[in-house]
Amino acid sequence: MTDNLRIHHHPVVNFNHGKQISIRFNGRPVPAYEGETIAAALYASGIRIFSRSMKYHRPRGLYCLSGHCSQCLMRVNGEPNVRVCQTIVKENMVIESQNAWPSLQFDIAAIAGKLDFLIRPGFYYRYLIKPRWLYHIWERFLRNAAGIGKIADNSKPPSPVKRIQASPQVLVIGGGIAGMSAALNAVRSGAEVWLVEKEGKLGGRLQYDTREFELPEKGSKKYAFEYVVEMANKLANYTCFHLLTNTTAFGWYEEDVIAATGPGKFWEFEPQCTIIATGSYETPPVFENNDLPGIFLSTGIQRLMHRDGVLPGKQTVVISSSNEGYVIAKQLYEAGISVLGIAESRSGQSSNACPEKDFILSKNIPVFHSHKIKSAIGKKQVKGVVLESLPDPANSNPGTETKIACDTICISGSRAPANDLLFQHGCGGTYIINCPDHFIRKPEVNNYMSVSDGLYAAGEAGGSNNIKQSFIEGKIAGLSATKYLGIGDRLTDEKLNIAVEQLQR
Ligand code: FES
Structure with missing residues (x-):
């Protein structure tokens, strides 16, 4: 049952819409519910165009809702280029569209799309430097046309970022099902595990997946989102588990330093073991x-x-x-x-x-x-x-x-492993045909999910395309890491062999 586009009753998911509040979009009030994203509130109120493309000002709407594209960039409380699909509403928030005039719906600069024969691919705005006397006129126009968004109203310098170094026994990058399974198996053996997750909660895309399936050892079917909540709760009980949400590991540097950035913090990790479980991207x-x-x-x-x-x-x-x-x-x-x-x-x-x-x-x-x-x-x-x-x-x-x-x-569409960190680190890989006209690059991993000593890849980052497989791969990577650290118990080998067998079935 739906009322316009809001879902009030769903056969699987219970929605507890928060208190109704009001936000302002381009000067007009828009109703919203506490706890939802700006994108959801605007979409439910009928907004379909969220931005305009840079060159031809083509209309752009919500697309990935995962923070991976730039189609929902807006100005929020004076701050430009905020991804509204990732930003939670607050009472009286002021949201403005960018890069369109007079409005998103009718943008005069969209005429550029009709004049595309004049500004072909390869056209550089510096072509306009001649004749010299015209340049100053062009310059004013180009300054307005270039870039996206207006600089922030708030001229206060941002607070300094805190630099922190850490040397965990196991660093898991990615908190989807493979990352959680790896972390659970490592903490159970007593390893000190840090998990870096770019979103606000553990679970990756399975948090929003209502498919039912049965994981090995679980005994009965559950919804995907139930599994991830259950695993996240288990992890929270371990004092040797440290979770960094809204934190992105973005680079692997010389001397084995993995850099990550999160709210107000810059992390430099030098882990003894690393498990890459960064999932995959949809490739449309x-x-x-x-x-x-x-x-x-x-x-x-x-x-x-x-x-x-x-x-x-x-x-x-x-x-x-x-x-x-x-x-x-x-x-x-x-x-x-x-x-x-x-x-x-x-x-x-x-x-x-x-x-x-x-x-x-x-x-x-x-x-x-x-x-x-x-x-x-x-x-x-x-x-x-x-x-x-x-x-x-x-x-x-x-x-x-x-x-x-x-x-x-x-x-x-098909999916491509998000394994950039592995290849930044120089690991070997092979190209395979994923489906007609689509190649993906898979890292070379052995049966124990090991890419090299102390480095493991699990789940979709390693090329898995199946939830059960990702779960088992995570388990193998977590157990292999504890074995590498020499802290596994006498059952570690037995559990590892069972998991490897399960994977090969
Ligand atoms: S819709 Fe892709 S980042 Fe928001």
Whole structure:
């Protein structure tokens, strides 16, 4: 049941919307609930364009809701370039759009999109230095056009950042299911573990995933978000566990120093063991109009629906290249959205069965096998989608187009490991074909998740594409780290071998 786009009743998630408050967006009051993000409040109140692109001023809307893109940058309480999908509302907060005049909806600079023949790729604004006498006129115009956002109103210098050095026994980078599983297995052996997580809570994207599954040793099925809450609670009971949230490990420097930055702090870690469990990024396909407001990454949609309690739209088409497409389609359906179809690049024969696919078929939702998205239709927001059939033995007419009217497109593309730190450190890797026209680089790890002495990679950062696999890999990495440190108990080897066997099954 939904009231406009707010979800009030959901079959799986209980929403406890906080107290109603008011924020101001471009001078007008917007209702919001305490505890939700600015993005959720604005989206629920009907805002679809959140920013304009830098060069052609194309409209941009919410996309990843994970802090990975720049589509939701706004000025918040005078501070420019704040990601509103990551910022919680506060009473009387003042939010302003940037980079658009007179408004986000109607931006005069969008004319640049019509004059693209004048400013082709490779065009540099320094071409305008001639004739010399015109330059000062251009300069004023260019100064206004360049950059995004206006400098902060508050001229107070920021408070100094505290520099802290730490040498934990085990440093886990990434607090998703693999990172939590690694940390749990290491702390159980008595290791002193520090976990660095870039978001405010442990769990990664599974915090917002309502799929049900059974993990080894757990004995019964649970929702993904229940598992991560349970594991986070267990970790909190260990005094040798130290959690740094809202902290990003961004560099691995000479002399084995890992640098991380969090609120007011700059960390320099020199751990004895490091476990990289940084997860993965969604890598969407490229198609015409792929930046239109109304196009979302599947994890963005999960965050909007299950974190913020807001629907992305009323009618959606899912674009997919794996079973993940069926998972998100089921979740959209359960939240109350009409799923008008799933276009998946795999053929009917190569698409393997999964419970979510059975669910979708039982609801008579059309599945377009061997189809890709050709373009999104719409000017300021999605009005429809054009699908194109791919060559396939079962399809005598490749290139056939199908148009579907919809207000949202959910992209459930393939994923690429977020393993930049590993390669910064110089670890070996191989390129593998993830799905047609998509390569990923996988680090070379042995059966014990070891990349080199004292360095481990677990979960999607190492190339896993399955929740159970990530959980087991985390367990192996945590146990291997304690073994390397020489603090495992007599059962460590036995547990390790069982976990390695489970992984190979
Ligand atoms: S960073 Fe906010 S939508 Fe991507």
